[in-house]
Amino acid sequence: MSSQGPKQVLFAQFAVVAKTLGHAHRLELLEQLAQGERSVEVLAQKTGLSIANASQHLQQMRRAGLVASRRDGKFVYYQLADDSVLDVLAALRVVAERSVAEVEQVVRSYFNERDALEAVSREELLQRSRVGAVTVLDVRPEDEFALGHLPGAVNIPLRVLERRLAELDPANEIVAYCRGPYCVLSYEAVAALRARGFKVRRLEDGLPEWRAAGLPVVSGSA
Amino acid sequence: MSSQGPKQVLFAQFAVVAKTLGHAHRLELLEQLAQGERSVEVLAQKTGLSIANASQHLQQMRRAGLVASRRDGKFVYYQLADDSVLDVLAALRVVAERSVAEVEQVVRSYFNERDALEAVSREELLQRSRVGAVTVLDVRPEDEFALGHLPGAVNIPLRVLERRLAELDPANEIVAYCRGPYCVLSYEAVAALRARGFKVRRLEDGLPEWRAAGLPVVSGSA
DNA sequence: CTATCATTCAATGGAATAATTGAATGAGAT
DNA sequence: ATCTCATTCAATTATTCCATTGAATGATAG
Known part of the structure; x- marks a missing residue:
């Protein structure tokens, strides 16, 4: 497991980020966060998720470095970690548009x-x-x-x-x-x-x- | 399942692409394919995967629209579906580099x-x-x-x-x-x-x- | 036509992930 | 201190995903 070359380690890290992007709910949360900072409650409400579920998805994205969180009073506010997150979402959109015929149809x-x-x-x-x-x-x-x-x-x-x-x-x-x-x-x-x-x-x-x-x-x- | 708005459908499609990118073996296959067209056997050998395993990963990527395949004689050759695949990989790299401390360390x-x-x-x-x-x-x-x-x-x-x-x-x-x-x-x-x-x-x-x-x-x- | 080879398919067991529930934490408010 | 509320944690179940095995295609070679 640990005797892999540097390339495997890097790919594994990239895979974590990609895998974290690989869920419709998380993408929807990211779209909301792209608008600006949001509390967990607002995010859950806007995406129709339960609070606990939204919280867990958000934490998973935080672990992957996609979002950052900040506590203010009794609320926890999340935001995109970086503008590069928007870039990767845009790139993802291009690939999906060009390659998945269904997207274009929709x-x-x-x-x-x-x-x-x-x-x-x-x-x-x-x-x-x-x-x-x-x-x-x-x-x-x-x-x-x-x-x-x-x-x-x-x-x-x-x-x-x-x-x-x-x-x-x-x-x-x-x-x-x-x-x-x-x-x-x-x-x-x-x-x-x-x-x-x-x-x-x-x-x-x-x-x-x-x-x-x-x-x-x-x-x-x- | 089917009574979702258009946004959910789109995000689900994007998620398929991202999820497909979310595995170290597939990223390694894509790096190989970025060099040029390759047969399944060569890809399996270069990545150290079994033939069947490599084949399945490749087919999954084909379903997601990331790669294309072509048969020539008894060999099946795979290649990247599009230059935009390289773009999304580059974007992924940027996010991972900026956000995952471990990558930088490696x-x-x-x-x-x-x-x-x-x-x-x-x-x-x-x-x-x-x-x-x-x-x-x-x-x-x-x-x-x-x-x-x-x-x-x-x-x-x-x-x-x-x-x-x-x-x-x-x-x-x-x-x-x-x-x-x-x-x-x-x-x-x-x-x-x-x-x-x-x-x-x-x-x-x-x-x-x-x-x-x-x-x-x-x-x-x- | 049969044999051979590259690839794919089908099925299995094992591992990881997702959503729900209810309890626990941590910060304000009373 | 106690209460309330937003969030997180922990545990459970259902689902999906992964790698391997051996059999099935589909094409060439003899």
């Missing part, structure tokens, strides 16, 4: 392919927002918005979007975003708003990628 | 830290080889060399290096490379050649990364 059937293609790049959004002719719309829940959002973004969670259409200027083009490339919220927001006659597109990816690109993020509620 | 204790730091970049090697003042030394076994190597490279496998020192020009600087960032061969070659008074450095990474960077690769034995 994406095409659940999401509108055109919307994906017409997504606004971060660079384009930056340019346009300098001119001021764009409404940046964050359709995530309030708590995620409060933890961090794009500068100047308006927060109208998808659930209440229909009721708060009056807050949006129909003359301005809208760019909607949410958690990441596979977050359903912004897709549905685009569909809903287009049905009402708004001119609206999706931002490519979501907040975590924006932050990882080194672009400014504002925290606190508006 | 790297530092088995390899010479200075050699890692003094590695020659691909760009630098290209520049220097245009001037012609560099001997490019491939220390992998003959069969791997035959499958693909750097243009103008000399192949002296590490095992026979001591016996074939005469083939190297002591006046020229030598740049040694092998399979990848954690391949021991080039580290040992550097150590051995320095002890003999040669001026020698390692190439960063190895052949797969060279190929992935879009740089030219020659196949066939010299």
